Amino acid sequence: MKFKILLLLSPILMFGQTGETDASKIKTIESHVKYTDSISSFLTEEVSNEEFVFTHGRIDGKPTRRMYNNTRLLKTNGLVIRICYTRRNQETDEDMSFYYSNSKLIYIESIISRRKKKKFIKKRFYYENDILISPTFSSKEYNLKYELEIIEKSRSLLKQASS
Numbered sequence: 001m002k003f004k005i006l007l008l009l010s011p012i013l014m015f016g017q018t019g020e021t022d023a024s025k026i027k028t029i030e031s032h033v034k035y036t037d038s039i040s041s042f043l044t045e046e047v048s049n050e051e052f053v054f055t056h057g058r059i060d061g062k063p064t065r066r067m068y069n070n071t072r073l074l075k076t077n078g079l080v081i082r083i084c085y086t087r088r089n090q091e092t093d094e095d096m097s098f099y100y101s102n103s104k105l106i107y108i109e110s111i112i113s114r115r116k117k118k119k120f121i122k123k124r125f126y127y128e129n130d131i132l133i134s135p136t137f138s139s140k141e142y143n144l145k146y147e148l149e150i151i152e153k154s155r156s157l158l159k160q161a162s163s
Contacts, residue, residue: 022133026126029106033099036082046073065090073161079103080161098154105130108150
């Protein structure tokens with residue numbers, strides 16, 4: 001009798017729970033992000049600023065808001081572990097943080113705020129080996145176009161950092 005039960009359960013025992021779940025992967029990524037943020041106060045970041053000043057104001061005579069980009073790179077042992085990118089436009093403010101592990105993208109946090117509406121949109125993307133694990137493709141908050149724009153921005157910033 002025990003042999004029959006063992007024989008019936010053998011496929012479950014052999015093929016069940018082979019790897020980490022997405023929740024444990026996300027916790028591992030979040031711990032890496034917290035570690036990176038904690039060591040950032042001890043390391044110096046490379047900073048590059050670009051500021052655009054418009055030559056004329058609006059039609060009603062009020063001054064326009066200056067537009068600028070700010071990029072901060074955090075490196076250890078010659079590898080980029082975090083890129084913080086900030087862009088201020090006329091109407092929106094955009095803050096993005098890209099986290100890397102072994103030169104592979106693992107986490108993106110994007111905060112977009114609208115000046116006039118005083119509301120912001122915060123999105124988080126978790127990756128494993130440059131493959132999205134959260135949010136999933138079936139999720140309501142998933143936007144393919146926005147994710148592709150962010151990944152393209154990540155690759156261009158990493159390319160600038162390594163050159």
